[in-house]
Amino acid sequence: METLTIAGKTLALDADGNLANRNDWNEEIARELAAQEGIPELTPQHWAVINFMRSVFEKEGDAPSIRRLTKESGVDTKTLYQLFPKGPAKRAARIAGLPKPKGCI
């Protein structure tokens, strides 16, 4: 299994490179994951999206789609792509310590 070392902690990753165990997650790890995704700083708007994703996952067992993020997180699609370039649903899920949204096959 792939691992990732952040702040002295070794964390297990799943096949998509997301955290295998979402209890490993904390805000410091989120900042580190964001840096890996090319996001140097997490703004309050980033956190609003991350926290929304975590709360949906907590309730429903899957991260929300972009469509749903736009509708319910209060951040429009264009802004979502500015916050999380190249795919907000996938990127924000990784930073939020969640598995890649199922959404498809």
Place this chain on the structure above:
Amino acid sequence: MRNILILGGGTAGTIMANKLAAALDDKEWRITIVDGTEEHYYQPGFLFVPFGIYRMRDLVKPRRQYLPGNVRFIPSGIDIIDPGTKTVKLTNGTPLKYDYLIIATGANIHPEQTEGLLDEEWGRSKFDFYTPQGAERLSQFLKGWQGGRLVLSITEMPIKCPVAPLEFLFLADEYFTRRGMRDKVELHLITPLSGAFTKPTSSRVLGEFLERKGIRVTPDFDLGRVDSKEKKIVAWDDTEVNYDVLVSIPTNMGDAAIARSGLGNDLNFVATHRETLMAEGLEDVFVIGDATNLPTSKAGSVAHFESEILFQNFLEHIDGRPPIAHFDGHSNCFIESGFDKGMLIDFNYDTEPLPGEFPLPGVGPFTLLGESRVNHYGKLMFRWVYWNLLLRGMELPIEAEMSMAGKRV
């Protein structure tokens, strides 16, 4: 009398009507099926229409012809489903009471969901092949096309028959080759997925196939809008791709009645228990086929496998027993790869499509995740199987539960 109401007379609804009518005593049970149209289309055939292989009139039959005589068919749209009072109100105003409800309302394309997609160029330089009219218009267009860049754009997942876009490109490669103009045509797949397909092994194999046929792939492209004037598609991150002709797979959504009834997710798909196929949080309601929110393909094969699970669980449920059958997400899809060859993929919730051989008594083996002629004939033969065996709820020599036999891990 106890009432079973089936919403939707497509693949899933028709199979369920046939299975239940054969198993239940019609002195005690009344089965009603509702659908907004009288025509049943063989949807897997739509793919072949743009290339003149099938004509649309070869793919359509009256719904009633495939329903048993003791099943009542009501041609009407659905207004509201009210699980609280166990009533479905039809768009013709009639309220229908049910004791047990099966939701099989399917999925359809929604080009209006994407900015700039549905305008006066729709049907002229921008097409779909997921509707009878769209596939026919594209067929007319391609006959007279002189060449250029054909861009196939998948808007967002999930879509019905997720392999159809790849098949379309394989068949286009063959079509333009046979017309002696392949060198004048660029074929380009634009997808929101990270590769040609959803899972690693099949994505790699199918990606290599596309490459060998000279078909370009742009992954991770989330379509934001279409600019018909400049003939380009624009992603949310402002990446642009120009086209001469756009073949669009628009957003797929469940029936509007699901949204009106507050029973769906953001794409109007109904929350469904992944193993029992009962609607989450509703009493005496089952969901089947493209209408579910399940993480498996929206495809006829899935509807067929689900029908066997739902049938068993339904018979237990009406006698007050818990469900006994568990759906594993089994999906089985032929992939036309052009020049009279095809591939086959077979997978479920947990097992990705793998290479190998797929044993089928009397006909097979078919080749899994690799090309062969027998796969192509399997796909063509399937139209007959669909009308004569599958819809009628007959046993097919393929199990609802996926088997690892023949698969190379």
